[in-house]
Amino acid sequence: MTMTRPLTKRSWLAVVMALLLAVVTWPNPGQSLPQGAPETVCDTMLPFHSGGSILPQNSVSPFSVETSSTTLGQGQTLRVDLSGVPAGLTFGGYMIQARNRNPPHQIVGQFGPARDGTIKLMNCENSVNNSATHSNAGAKQQVLLEWQSPVDFLGQVVFNATIAQSYNEFWVGVPSQPVQIVRRDLAGPPLPTQGPSAPVGTTRTPYVPPSYSAPNNVAAVVSDPIYTGCGQSKNCFGFPDGCVASKTCTSIAVVTVRGDVFEFEIQSGKGTNAAYVAVGLSDDAKMGDDLTTECVPDNGRVNLYSSLTSASPYAAVRSSVSQNSARLLDASIVDGVIYCRVQRDAVTNVQGRTFDLRNGRYHLLVASGSSLKENSVGYHDIGRLPSAQAINLAEVQDLGGSSRLLVQLHGAFMIAAWIGTTSLGIIFARYFKQTWVGSQSCGKDQWFAWHRLLMVTTWSLTVVAYVLIWVELKRAVWHAHSIIGMITVFLCFIQPIGALFRPGPNDKKRPYFNWGHWLGGNLAHILGIVTIFFSVKLPKAELPEWMDWILVSFVVVHVLVHLIFSIGLCLNHWQITGMASERHLSQRANTFQMGDLSHHQQHAMRNGMSMERKMDAPYGSMRKGLLGVYGVVLVLFVVVLILLVVLAPIEQYLGKS
Numbered sequence: 047m048t049m050t051r052p053l054t055k056r057s058w059l060a061v062v063m064a065l066l067l068a069v070v071t072w073p074n075p076g077q078s079l080p081q082g083a084p085e086t087v088c089d090t091m092l093p094f095h096s097g098g099s100i101l102p103q104n105s106v107s108p109f110s111v112e113t114s115s116t117t118l119g120q121g122q123t124l125r126v127d128l129s130g131v132p133a134g135l136t137f138g139g140y141m142i143q144a145r146n147r148n149p150p151h152q153i154v155g156q157f158g159p160a161r162d163g164t165i166k167l168m169n170c171e172n173s174v175n176n177s178a179t180h181s182n183a184g185a186k187q188q189v190l191l192e193w194q195s196p197v198d199f200l201g202q203v204v205f206n207a208t209i210a211q212s213y214n215e216f217w218v219g220v221p222s223q224p225v226q227i228v229r230r231d232l233a234g235p236p237l238p239t240q241g242p243s244a245p246v247g248t249t250r251t252p253y254v255p256p257s258y259s260a261p262n263n264v265a266a267v268v269s270d271p272i273y274t275g276c277g278q279s280k281n282c283f284g285f286p287d288g289c290v291a292s293k294t295c296t297s298i299a300v301v302t303v304r305g306d307v308f309e310f311e312i313q314s315g316k317g318t319n320a321a322y323v324a325v326g327l328s329d330d331a332k333m334g335d336d337l338t339t340e341c342v343p344d345n346g347r348v349n350l351y352s353s354l355t356s357a358s359p360y361a362a363v364r365s366s367v368s369q370n371s372a373r374l375l376d377a378s379i380v381d382g383v384i385y386c387r388v389q390r391d392a393v394t395n396v397q398g399r400t401f402d403l404r405n406g407r408y409h410l411l412v413a414s415g416s417s418l419k420e421n422s423v424g425y426h427d428i429g430r431l432p433s434a435q436a437i438n439l440a441e442v443q444d445l446g447g448s449s450r451l452l453v454q455l456h457g458a459f460m461i462a463a464w465i466g467t468t469s470l471g472i473i474f475a476r477y478f479k480q481t482w483v484g485s486q487s488c489g490k491d492q493w494f495a496w497h498r499l500l501m502v503t504t505w506s507l508t509v510v511a512y513v514l515i516w517v518e519l520k521r522a523v524w525h526a527h528s529i530i531g532m533i534t535v536f537l538c539f540i541q542p543i544g545a546l547f548r549p550g551p552n553d554k555k556r557p558y559f560n561w562g563h564w565l566g567g568n569l570a571h572i573l574g575i576v577t578i579f580f581s582v583k584l585p586k587a588e589l590p591e592w593m594d595w596i597l598v599s600f601v602v603v604h605v606l607v608h609l610i611f612s613i614g615l616c617l618n619h620w621q622i623t624g625m626a627s628e629r630h631l632s633q634r635a636n637t638f639q640m641g642d643l644s645h646h647q648q649h650a651m652r653n654g655m656s657m658e659r660k661m662d663a664p665y666g667s668m669r670k671g672l673l674g675v676y677g678v679v680l681v682l683f684v685v686v687l688i689l690l691v692v693l694a695p696i697e698q699y700l701g702k703s
Contacts, residue, residue, distance in 0.1 A: 082179035083141040083208070088153075088170030091141055091208045091218055100214055107217035108135055109209040111142070116379060117226045117321070117343040119418070121197040123158070124225065126205055128189040136185040139210040143170070143177045144193060147202040147224055148317075153177065154199055158192040165191060195227045200319050200416050202226055202382050226343065226382055228321035229417030229424065272300055272313050272385075277444045283410045285431035287447035296429050297414040299325035303440040306392050308403050309375070312341050314384040314414050314428075322423045323384050324362075326355060326411035327401055331432035331448045332519070333586065336411055337394060337401045338362055339372055340423055341386035348377035348386050353422070354396050362422050367396050407436040410445065429695060430588070450694075452518040453586060457691035459511035463504045464534075464574030466684040469604055470677065471500030472571060477611040480663030481670065501542065501567075508538045527580035530573055537570035575601065578687075588695040593687070600683045607676050614665050 083093065092102065114125035128140055145151045156175040157167055168177035178191055195203075202224040210216035273293045276282035280302040284295030296318055300311040314320035321343075326336035333355055340351040340362070352372050353362035371394045377386040394401045401408075410433045417424030434448040474497045482492035490498070512535050522528070544563060549555045579597055582589045690696055 082139070082166040082181055083168070085168050085170060087141070088143075088168065088177060091143070091206065093139070093208065093210060093216055102208075102216055102218040105217075107209065107220045108211070109137060109207075109217065109220055111205045111207050111220055111222035113205065113222050113225055114345070115225070116223055116346040117228060118195050120195055120199065120227060120229055122195055124193050124195065126191045126193050126222070128191070128207060128209065130187065134187055135211075136187050137209050137211050138183045138185060139180050139216075140189060140207055141168075141177065141179040142191065142205060142207040144203045144205050144225075146199075147204050154203055155193050155195050158194065160191075165189070199227055200229060202319070224382060226319070226321070226379070228319070272298060272311055276300070277442065279442065281410070281437070281439065281442055281445060283412060283431075283433050283445040283447075285412055285429045285447065287431060290445075297323050297412050299410055299412045301410070301439050306404065308390045308392060308439060310339055310388045310390060312339065312384075312386055312388070312412075314382075316381060316383050318414065318428050319382065319416050320384055320414045320428055321416050321418050323386075323414040324412075324423060324426075326413065327403075327408040328411045328432060329408065329436070330520075331409040331411070331434075331436070333360065333411075335399065337367070337396060338411075338413075339388055339390065341377065341384055341388075342418065342423065343379045343384055348374075348379055348384060350374040350377070350386060350388060351423075352394075360425065364421060368394070403439055405438075407438050409433045409436045409448070427695075452514045454692050454694075456511045456515040456518070457581065457587065458688045459507040459514070460574070461578065461687045461691065462684055463507035463511070464571065464578065465600060465687060466680060467500040467503045467507070468567075468571050468574065469680060471497050471504065472567065473607070473611065473673065473676070474500065475567075477615060477669060478673075481666050483663075505538055505542055508535055525580075525584075527577055527584055530580065531577040534570050534573040534577055537566050537573070541566055541570065587691070589690060590694075590696050593690055596683070596686060596690075603676075603679060603683075607672065610672060611669065614669060617665060 083091075087093070093100075109128065109130050112127040112129070114127075118124050126142065128137075128142065129135075130137060142157075143153050144155045146154055153171050153173065153176045156173070157165070157178040158175075159165060159167055164181055166179050166181040167175040168179055169175065170177045180186075180189075193205075204224055205222035207220045208216060208218045209220055270293060273282065273290065276290055280300050282290045282298060282300050284290055284298030286296060289295035290298065294315075295313075296315040297320070298313050298315075300313075302309045302311070310325060312323050312325050314323040322340055324338050324340040326338040328336040336355040338353045338355055340353060342349050342351060350372060351364050352367040352369055353364045354366045355362050372388050372390045375387045375389055379385070390403065392403050411430070413426035413430040414428045415424045415426045416428055431447045433445045435445065437443065437445070474493050478493040478496075479491070485492050487495035512531075541563070544559070544566070548559045548563070575597070579594065581587050582591065582593050582597075
């Protein structure tokens with residue numbers, strides 16, 4: 047039988063010390079996780095307090111997330127402030143992220159480290175430093191963080207934070223006001239980063255705060271007061287054309303006249319990610335020498351600017367216009383929608399020009415874009431539309447957008463000519479003179495008949511397109527596109543005239559004509575394609591920048607086809623040279639026998655040699671097959687490029703990012 051020894055004083059002291067140590071090291075209900083949130087909660091932002099049995103508070107959070115600006119350029123830095131309301135209220139732990147306001151609400155941007163080490167950066171969704179949490183759970187009244195916007199993101203972000211006042215009291219998804227990320231020319235330096243840790247995989251649904259829920263679009267459209275009275279008591283004009291009737295304008299300008307008071311209301315559309323919205327007064331519905339009124343959000347407020355535009359290069363210059371010629375009466379930016387109400391002077395003098403709103407007639411020109419320049423607005427990549435008529439602003443009427451038909455026809459004809467018919471015509475002239483031998487159309491060899499038809503089509507399309515753009519512009523505009531285009535049109539115009547005076551096949555001057563005709567045609571073709579490249583940057587064309595890649599793809603295909611045909615031409619030359627050598631030897635060996643042949647036999651031999659000369663050059667089937675494939679690909683390129691011209695700006699059909 048085993049006897050139990052009573053505890054000694056030393057044993058009792060050890061037990062008491064162990065209990066005290068356990069009490070001291072037990073988690074304090076009033077403290078958060080001492081080393082910050084783990085990356086396993088990146089998607090939910092839910093503290094795993096007491097194994098997840100403690101739920102977040104449903105009441106309004108006494109803490110707020112404030113940002114130093116509501117508009118930020120790509121790659122620029124923003125200050126984010128976590129604090130309590132009222133001031134002095136303390137909290138222990140937190141976790142914060144910036145998420146895209148639109149689905150799929152991914153985490154964007156990155157936070158910068160604190161110099162004092164009080165901020166712990168987290169790597170969520172396989173990205174570095176895109177979330178932040180506390181490095182100690184001590185009581186704090188305020189936390190200041192620095193966040194850098196992505197360089198490739200346009201849109202709105204919302205900062206969401208989980209803030210723990212105590213172990214049992216915490217709020218999840220405390221939102222900031224939306225921050226608009228816009229494109230700027232000048233971006234700040236990137237924040238320093240820490241090395242990435244191993245990413246944590248997860249299959250949980252990302253946490254989406256209630257502030258992400260968008261209002262009903264139909265209700266928003268119906269209740270928007272800017273459309274009230276359009277065409278009855280005020281002039282309204284917006285784009286896309288016809289949007290005023292459906293109340294769905296991407297941007298809209300409203301003019302109300304009361305005596306000598308001229309009020310302009312300007313508003314961007316919801317979800318456009320606009321960095322500015324503007325309205326211009328134009329004499330000719332074309333960019334250049336227009337008085338513009340610009341509403342630009344900056345640091346949480348909407349600023350008003352007046353500018354004078356220029357078309358070449360595209361710019362809106364503020365320094366030439368008195369900024370006192372207009373006054374901002376009301377402005378706001380809510381859910382990314384920019385709105386301002388402006389009163390303009392009845393008369394404004396700018397660089398010797400007078401804009402008289404009482405007596406003058408002007409086209410309204412509405413524009414908005416997603417980028418800003420230093421002391422100016424950026425390109426109107428979201429959209430731009432001038433009104434069809436020049437009006438006196440006091441005459442209330444329904445306004446429609448000006449037609450782009452002549453510009454679209456100009457672009458479509460030039461693409462069909464210099465991408466389509468010219469490319470195919472050059473291929474026929476260079477590689478098919480020994481194909482379809484003996485077959486003729488209209489008394490001419492097949493290659494020449496097709497070459498002439500295609501080149502006459504090029505000439506006709508080019509001349510008509512050139513006339514159309516002059517009718518549209520009514521004046522000379524000097525830039526790379528117009529200058530190179532003019533040289534191309536000149537070369538194209540003289541090519542058929544020179545062909546009419548070409549020397550005969552045996553004339554000693556014929557080689558000079560052949561070289562000149564070849565050089566003029568190929569130079570015009572190259573310059574024509576270069577001219578189309580320069581058209582992509584023209585504001586009036588409104589073409590997407592990625593059209594350049596389609597043009598580059600065409601050039602690559604065209605060069606490859608030339609290379610394959612050239613290799614085939616060399617093979618033909620070698621094979622024909624070899625056959626000629628064999629024939630020469632055969633003729634020498636058999637010359638003495640000709641005298642012994644009858645007249646009928648000699649005639650038959652000569653006919654055989656003549657038939658051989660009338661046969662196609664070798665590899666004729668390959669050339670015809672490659673021509674068929676190239677023709678199909680060429681048609682696809684022409685169709686796609688013409689569609690981009692006709693549907694420009696194509697973004698309104700594809701949707702905006």
